[in-house]
Amino acid sequence: MLCSDLHSALKPILARYEDSQIVVVRDEAVSGLGISELAIRVSEASKSLETVQQIWDFFFAQGLTRRALVIAIGGGVLTDIVGFAAATYKRGIDYLNIPTTLLAMIDASSGGKTGINYHGLKNSIGAFAQPIETLIWPGWLKTLPAKEMLSGFGELIKTGLIDEGLQVTGDRLWDKLLQYDLDRMDIEELTPLIAQGVAVKEQIVAADPHEEGLRKVLNFGHTFGHALEEVTGDGFQVTGAMPHGYAVVYGLIAELYLSVVKLNCPKEPLQQLTQIMLHYYGKPQCKCSERGQLIRLMQQDKKNERAAEINCTLIRSVGDPVINQVITPDEAHEALDYLFSL
Ligand SMILES: NC(=O)c1ccc[n+]([C@@H]2O[C@H](COP(=O)([O-])OP(=O)(O)OC[C@H]3O[C@@H](n4cnc5c(N)ncnc54)[C@H](O)[C@@H]3O)[C@@H](O)[C@H]2O)c1
Structure with a gap:
């Protein structure tokens, strides 16, 4: 969904979850939402099992239950990894994508393909898991190289x-x-x-x-x-x-x-x-x-x-x-x- 104001678009969605069960995983390159978060330095090399483990550990440390919501803020690398971590944590929790690159807006953040690279092969481990919503705010593009x-x-x-x-x-x-x-x-x-x-x-x-x-x-x-x-x-x-x-x-x-x-x-x-x-x-x-x-x-x-x-x-x-x-x-x-x- 294209939106002109991210916070107003998020408000009714967040209202469906307990505050303690909402977390953000974001790309270090972009700003957060003032919600408990894990910031990750992103590159294609970070699309790995180690990063997924880091995210699972964060979910456990935050005490997330199966009723949790994870908000992924970043480019396609970030949304692919976070979607996969969410799809596999406790057999799947809700996640929402906020794409911050043009590529993620157009493609990676919708459609439910999640995953990581393995043995040098792109996206060779993964799962289909649809985000509950994808909120596209083109304002992120102002800082994109x-x-x-x-x-x-x-x-x-x-x-x-x-x-x-x-x-x-x-x-x-x-x-x-x-x-x-x-x-x-x-x-x-x-x-x-x-x-x-x-x-x-x-x-x-x-x-x-x-x-x-x-x-x-x-x-x-x-x-x-x-x-x-x-x-x-x-x-x-x-x-x-x-x-x-x-x-x-x-x-x-x-x-x-x-x-x-x-x-x-x-x-x-x-x-x-x-x-x-x-x-x-x-x-x-x-x-x-x-x-x-x-x-x-x-x-x-x-x-x-x-x-x-x-x-x-x-x-x-x-x-x-x-x-x-x-x-x-x-x-x-x-x-x-x-x-x-x-
Ligand atoms: N799941 C799918 O259906 C699907 C579809 C297409 C591509 N993909 C995957 O998407 C990945 C590529 O995504 P990408 O092109 O977004 O790359 P990316 O996530 O690596 O982001 C590119 C760079 O931009 C930075 N960045 C992100 N947002 C920014 C912003 N607003 N301002 C400044 N810098 C910012 C990132 O830190 C990174 O350095 C690939 O791994 C590809 O396989 C997935």
Whole structure:
């Protein structure tokens, strides 16, 4: 839910819980609410079992019962970990998300996917657990660095490519994204695009909460994207690795290329996104020698239905996604050749 005043939006929700049973877990980078809290220094490397343990210990120390509410305030790393800790503490307690990055607003804080990285594989341990509410206040974005804004915009681009969004506002989200001025990153102008992106995701998740079919459309760009993120993250131990939304943009380029080759998708969206990538995101920092490793990582992706198969969502045109497209290693090589030749 988009809100202009966080405290008024929270008030009726908090009234449903005992004061002693409400706690906050927040990213150190953002402010709290004056409620008992645990502040965590966040990076992709902190999306680990150790951090989950730290949060469980905090819950025990606060004496939380199964009627507790945990408020997660932060970016996607924080909301993913806290959601997982809440889903597993005493077999599951309520949690509420307050996303503070664009990426978390658009994507990570809704839909109920929670989890951590394990054995160098992204989100390989986790649970589906819906937050009781997601309160989106775009004011947080005023302090967000430009790189993180671009990362979030990457997920918005994906949403624009898979859904025309016509049912929400009557205008195609993709066209509006192409018109948005990424040099200015004006938050007021971005707010309706956030609302449209969130509405698209919520509709898809409501129709298929456990990703049995339709929800896979949201994975467009993510088969290649996750592999690129993993290979540059070196098991998530290296700081300064590729931000998630950048990896999604590179993954979208590879998967748009395959959409053109395999499904006859018009070339225009690929050309448009390539221009955006080169101008704002730069080329992917990944050595050509890593192609074999990228393909092996894609074959291990948890989204695959069969072992060692590469499974992608592709599009026939903007707003017309097709799930469960099996990609051969040769086709994956060709798509990576295209991406790295830009
Ligand atoms: N659960 C899902 O459905 C889902 C979907 C997409 C992505 N994700 C996950 O989300 C994660 C990425 O999330 P992210 O991009 O938000 O990264 P992040 O949580 O690491 O946040 C990015 C950086 O911004 C800082 N930050 C957060 N809010 C800020 C603010 N308002 N002002 C200044 N700095 C701020 C953080 O401390 C961090 O350094 C990945 O782990 C990805 O797997 C999950």
